[in-house]
Amino acid sequence: MGEKTFSLPHSLDSIFPGKLHRNHSADFQENCCMKKQIGLVGYGKMGKEIFNLLAKRGCPTTVFVRGEDKAAQAKKRIDRSLERSRRKGIMTEEQFRKQRASLQFTNRLEDLASSQLVIESIVENWQQKMIILQQIEAIVSPSTVLVTNTSSFSIARLAEQLTRENRFCGLHLFYPVPLIDVVEIIRWSGTSMRVITLLSEFCTYLGKTPLIVKDAPGSVLNGILADYYIEALYILEQGVALPSKIDQVARQFFYVGPCESLDIIGMDFFIEALQHSRYEARRPERQIPDLAYKLVTQKRRGKKDSQGIFLYHSGKMVDDDLAFYRNPAQTHSRQATGDNDSWLAKRLLYAIFYGAIYSLTMGFASLETLDVGVKALLDMKQGPFSILKAIGVEKFHQESDQLTRQVGNRFGQTDVVHFLSSMFSDEAQPS
Known part of the structure; x- marks a missing residue:
């Protein structure tokens, strides 16, 4: 901190509008997760935990993994898990069919084209993140919200690599996901407030408390x-x-x-x-x-x-x-x-x-x-x-x-x- 002089923010609890969004709107829950498609890029330790959270909340999700065999194996494992739940009576036959159809794995990035929200969760490598984010942006709709789960890279610097940067921000879930109830929504100066609001409501739907933070860079x-x-x-x-x-x-x-x-x-x-x-x-x-x-x-x-x-x-x-x-x-x-x-x-x-x-x-x-x-x-x-x-x-x-x-x-x-x-x-x- 050295010789730095501290200044008190004008309003400690209003640095960001709507600091802790807790909108439990049934309309949003229906529209955001039950009807809209979510894309997940990355199926490592963190990606799997994010997928499990989305699946648990009934969000239709397509996961991109590298390699056709890996995609097929992942789909088989999920289908077997769903089948066990059906046999044990945890879910009905209709629920089994719907969830099985709504959870897909692919090795083709273009299969995420219809996603309204895409979550990037690959390894913490700058070059790889930059490339995959650009590739995703090129195939999805201009209205798609694109987020990264990075905990260390600058959101603003990543946004500079994109053309629709106002639809981009950080969505940092903490490991282990089932045990940590908070999620950082890491915004940068160009992030649309509409995007922040939607993500806040999305996190609430997932059972998490959204915390809106600025790019520190990375996780505050x-x-x-x-x-x-x-x-x-x-x-x-x-x-x-x-x-x-x-x-x-x-x-x-x-x-x-x-x-x-x-x-x-x-x-x-x-x-x-x-x-x-x-x-x-x-x-x-x-x-x-x-x-x-x-x-x-x-x-x-x-x-x-x-x-x-x-x-x-x-x-x-x-x-x-x-x-x-x-x-x-x-x-x-x-x-x-x-x-x-x-x-x-x-x-x-x-x-x-x-x-x-x-x-x-x-x-x-x-x-x-x-x-x-x-x-x-x-x-x-x-x-x-x-x-x-x-x-x-x-x-x-x-x-x-x-x-x-x-x-x-x-x-x-x-x-x-x-x-x-x-x-x-x-x-x-x-x-």
Whole structure:
């Protein structure tokens, strides 16, 4: 943040018109999902979860996969699953026939031509995304809404590659889709408000809470979580706590600890996402630590390698030796003078505070949106701004000063204190 001066948005909860659209219109539900065709491009880990969500809600969906054999195999698997449901009486014969006909797989992109909404969910590769989005736009109707599930690439930069950019934005669902109830609708300056409204209502129909955010670039909420994850890696590099201890103390505030989460995400993917979103350039006080690169180099990317921050023995997470994580050359944190549980938990919680405040001051989303989103992703009892309000500015200032003395200047932002004073004296408060 450096010398940046924070300015209070004119209306914290009205940065975007209709911040949280909750239109349960029966007309929309009927028209959007039960009659209109949805195209899905990409059937990997995330694509499959999106497909399952669409199928569960009865949305006619055509999935594009590369390879005729792969398309045929995917269709057979879905048909077998539907057949089991029919035999068990979960669905009627008529429901079976309708759903079987409404869920299709193809290796021909042109088969998506009749789609009113196309969701792109391929690998996080800029060149591949740019090409496939251009190909989709060339075959669909001018009225089709085109969205990408990217979490790290700039929506504005992708929009520059398209000719109907006003019909394009981000629709970022979080993994695992069944467990995370929020969806980011990532808009850029050219996105039509009609498109935002339709997508908000669509998300509501799917049983998700739509959160309208600006291009950060990429996911705003993931950017906040990155501060949390990086602080955990900093603690490991200092050698003051093992992964199991960090996760244990984190559960005072969060459902899942940062070390376990990073192993699920995959350290290689985490680093790539931060690089794509230019995280280090935007947050110079928080750089990717050497430990992250060490884990990737040693093929300890996470659960997919059966070893990551944790070692995995017979399915159980086990700490490595403290010396493996410790980095004597690190410069991000001062020599630790406090390593008790409350001190570690405070570092992780305040990392979330600073990430959320940064996103608010940058105008990425409203206070309510950030509070709801972070609370949902980390399964917190209260969102960060609700907790901050309860703590109060004076205590926040005192504890930030303590963290600055003990840890580093990333917790010593005088402008943040001034911002909080203005924020909590403003009419807009967390709900």
